[in-house]
Amino acid sequence: MRVVKPAVYILASKWNGTLYIGVTGDLAARVSIHRQDLEDGFTKRYGVHMRVHYEHFDTMLDAIAREKQLKKFRRAAKLELIEGSNPQWRDLTSEVQNWRS
Known part of the structure; x- marks a missing residue:
């Protein structure tokens, strides 16, 4: 049985491209939905599929609070956050898919 934890994540269309910030209770499942374009919306419309930060x-309340905080950040601060943990802008999808507690 896998244990899921609330998470905030940032997706990008490419290096320094369009960004999307989301929150979920199951990051691996949500990543899969975005990657496969299973839902219409912003990420499908703009091709925002690279997981660059999470x-x-x-608790979900903590995750939601962080999501709201990140959405208020200026773009430069979001880029700084991404590059602080992922300077190469690697797609972290496989890391997320393999993450389990």
């Missing part, structure tokens, strides 16, 4: 939280 953070796990103990």
